[in-house]
Amino acid sequence: MSDTSAPPATRIEPPVTEEAEGFWDATRRRELVLPWCGHCRRAFWYPRPVCPSCLRPDVGWKPASGRGQVHAVSVMYRPANPTMAGRVPYAVALVDLDEGVRVMSNVVGIEASEVKVGMDVAVTWEAMSDGRNLPLFAPDARTP
Amino acid sequence: MSADTIRGKAAIAGVADAASPTGDLELHGRALEAAMVREALDDAGLGPGDVDGLFAAGEAMGLAEFLGMRPRWLDSTMTGGSSFEFHVQHAATAIALGLCDVAVSVYASTPHSDGKRAAAARASGGGGPGGGGPAGFGGGPGGAWRPPGPYPAMAWEMPYGLRMPIGAYALAASRHMSEFGSTAEQLAQIAVSTREWATRNPRARFQQPLTVDEVLASELICSPLHKLDCCLRTDGAGAFVMTSAERARDLAKPPVYVLGAGSGVSHSIISQMPDLTTTATTVSGPIAFEMAGIDHGDVDLLMLYDSFTITTLLLVEDLGFCKKGEGGSFVEDGKLGPGGSLPTNTNGGGLSYTHPGMYGMFLVVEAARQLRGEAGDRQLPRCDVAVASGSGGVLSAMSTCVLGSEAAL
Ligand SMILES: [Zn+2]
Numbered sequence: 001m002s003d004t005s006a007p008p009a010t011r012i013e014p015p016v017t018e019e020a021e022g023f024w025d026a027t028r029r030r031e032l033v034l035p036w037c038g039h040c041r042r043a044f045w046y047p048r049p050v051c052p053s054c055l056r057p058d059v060g061w062k063p064a065s066g067r068g069q070v071h072a073v074s075v076m077y078r079p080a081n082p083t084m085a086g087r088v089p090y091a092v093a094l095v096d097l098d099e100g101v102r103v104m105s106n107v108v109g110i111e112a113s114e115v116k117v118g119m120d121v122a123v124t125w126e127a128m129s130d131g132r133n134l135p136l137f138a139p140d141a142r143t144p
Numbered sequence: 145m146s147a148d149t150i151r152g153k154a155a156i157a158g159v160a161d162a163a164s165p166t167g168d169l170e171l172h173g174r175a176l177e178a179a180m181v182r183e184a185l186d187d188a189g190l191g192p193g194d195v196d197g198l199f200a201a202g203e204a205m206g207l208a209e210f211l212g213m214r215p216r217w218l219d220s221t222m223t224g225g226s227s228f229e230f231h232v233q234h235a236a237t238a239i240a241l242g243l244c245d246v247a248v249s250v251y252a253s254t255p256h257s258d259g260k261r262a263a264a265a266r267a268s269g270g271g272g273p274g275g276g277g278p279a280g281f282g283g284g285p286g287g288a289w290r291p292p293g294p295y296p297a298m299a300w301e302m303p304y305g306l307r308m309p310i311g312a313y314a315l316a317a318s319r320h321m322s323e324f325g326s327t328a329e330q331l332a333q334i335a336v337s338t339r340e341w342a343t344r345n346p347r348a349r350f351q352q353p354l355t356v357d358e359v360l361a362s363e364l365i366c367s368p369l370h371k372l373d374c375c376l377r378t379d380g381a382g383a384f385v386m387t388s389a390e391r392a393r394d395l396a397k398p399p400v401y402v403l404g405a406g407s408g409v410s411h412s413i414i415s416q417m418p419d420l421t422t423t424a425t426t427v428s429g430p431i432a433f434e435m436a437g438i439d440h441g442d443v444d445l446l447m448l449y450d451s452f453t454i455t456t457l458l459l460v461e462d463l464g465f466c467k468k469g470e471g472g473s474f475v476e477d478g479k480l481g482p483g484g485s486l487p488t489n490t491n492g493g494g495l496s497y498t499h500p501g502m503y504g505m506f507l508v509v510e511a512a513r514q515l516r517g518e519a520g521d522r523q524l525p526r527c528d529v530a531v532a533s534g535s536g537g538v539l540s541a542m543s544t545c546v547l548g549s550e551a552a553l
Contacts, residue, residue, distance in 0.1 A: 017296070072322075074311055074318055074366045074369075076306070077365055077366070078307060078366075080308065080311065094315055104300065104415040106305070
C-alpha cells in the first residue's frame with residue numbers, strides 16, 4: 001500500500017457525518033474499516049446507523065483487508081466536475097472487497113484503459129484537505 | 145383480492161406530447177404542463193372539471209392549484225424516468241377501486257431552452273429562472289461539498305468523479321460486456337435501429353439514418369459508452385388521461401386498456417445495485433405480463449426506456465425476450481427496427497426523438513398512439529398489445545405496463 005502523489009486539485013470531499021465518523025477517523029491512520037453488524041456478523045456498505053439486513057443498531061467497525069477485485073470499470077474521458085478535469089482519463093470502478101461488500105473508487109497506478117474487470121486490487125490512499133485520506137485502489141501483487 | 149383484479153378495469157382515454165426537431169419548445173413550466181393537460185383532455189373528449197385524480201412526478205399539490213383542480217386522488221410519485229409507468233399502475237389501481245374516476249398525469253421539462261431563457265433574462269437585467277441540475281450532482285467551486293438533497297448516500301460515490309448519469313450505465317455496460325461478451329457494436333445497433341424509426345417521425349430531434357460505425361466513431365465519453373449511445377437532451381412534455389374502461393368506451397377515442405402493471409425497486413445509487421446486469425424489471429415485467437395474461441409472442445410493440453443503449457439491452461433481457469446475457473446477439477440483426485420481428489421504440493426513443501430528463505411519459509403516449517392506429521408513417525400494421533417499460537434513477541426503479549386495444553381485452 002503506497003501513497004499516491006499530491007492530487008492535482010481538491011476533489012469533492014464528503015462531510016463527516018455522524019454515522020461515518022468511525023470510517024473517516026480510521027482513514028486518518030490510513031486504515032480501511034467497514035461497518036459491521038454484530039447480529040448478522042457481517043460487513044455492509046455504506047455506513048448506516050442500522051444494519052440494512054436486520055435493521056438493528058448493533059453496528060460497529062471492523063478492519064478490512066483492503067483487498068478486492070474490480071467488478072466493473074468505466075474510464076472517464078470527460079470529467080464529472082471541474083475538480084476532476086486534470087485527471088482525465090481516469091478509471092472509476094466498482095470494487096468487490098474480500099469482506100463481501102462492493103464500493104465505488106478509482107483504480108490508480110496504472111493506465112486507466114488498462115484497468116480490467118476481474119483485476120485484483122488493493123487499497124491505497126490519497127490525502128484529503130483536512131487530514132482524512134480517501135481510499136483508492138491500485139493493482140495488487142496478487143495479479144500475475 | 146388478487147392483483148389481477150385491475151386487468152382491463154382502467155383505460156388511457158387521451159394522450160398528448162410535445163417535442164420538436166429543434167429541441168426547443170415555445171412554452172415552458174406550468175404553462176407547458178397546462179397545455180399538455182388540455183390537449184390530452186381534448187383528445188379524450190373530457191374537460192378539466194372531469195378530473196378528480198392528479199399525478200405529477202414530484203409535486204402534484206401546487207400543480208393542482210395552478211390548474212384549478214381539486215382532486216380527491218393525488219400522487220406525486222417520483223422515481224425519475226419511470227415515474228409515468230408507476231403513475232399508470234397507481235391510477236389504474238385507484239380507478240379500479242373506484243377511488244377516482246378521471247386521472248391525469250402530466251410532465252414538462254425544457255432543459256434545451258432553459259439556458260437560453262436564463263441568458264436572455266440575465267442580458268435584460270432580470271433574475272430569470274435558474275437552470276441547474278439537482279443539488280448534489282455537481283461540485284461547487286473548488287470542490288466544495290453541496291448537500292446531496294434526497295440522496296445522501298451519493299457521498300460515497302461523488303469523490304470518485306463518476307460522470308452522471310452516463311457513468312452509472314457505463315459501469316453496467318462494462319459488467320455486461322465482461323460477463324457475457326456483448327460488444328460495443330451490438331449496443332450501437334440499438335441506437336441505429338431506434339434512429340431508423342426516428343426517420344419516420346417528423347417531430348424527432350434526429351431524423352437522418354445512422355450507422356454502427358458512426359456510433360462507434362462518436363466520442364467515447366465514459367467507456368464503453370459513446371456519445372451516440374446516449375439519449376438526447378431536449379425540451380419535451382406530455383400528458384395522459386385515464387378513466388374506467390366503461391367510461392372510456394363512451395369517449396372520443398378508442399380505449400387503450402391497462403391489461404397489466406408491475407413495479408420493482410432495487411437500489412438508488414449504482415454502487416448499491418445488487419446485480420449490475422439484472423434490473424428490477426425482472427420483478428415488474430412478470431407481474432405485468434401475468435396480470436395481462438400475455439406471453440412474449442403476443443407483444444406487438446415494445447416501448448423500452450432508452451436513456452442509454454445499455455438500458456434497452458437490459459430491458460429486453462429482463463422482460464424475458466431472450467436469455468440473460470444474450471441481448472447483444474438478440475438485437476444485432478436489427479429486429480428492433482422497422483420491419484424487424486420486435487418493433488421497439490417506434491417514436492425514435494429517447495435516443496433520437498426527445499429526452500427532456502424523465503422520458504417515461506413518451507413510452508405511454510407512443511404506445512397509446514400505436515394501439516389506436518394513429519402513428520402515421522411509423523404505424524405498425526398490427527398493434528393490439530404494447531409493453532411500456534420504464535427505468536428510473538440509475539436502473540433503480542423499474543415499472544412495466546401492458547397496454548392493449550379492444551381486441552386484446
Ligand atoms: Zn444485521
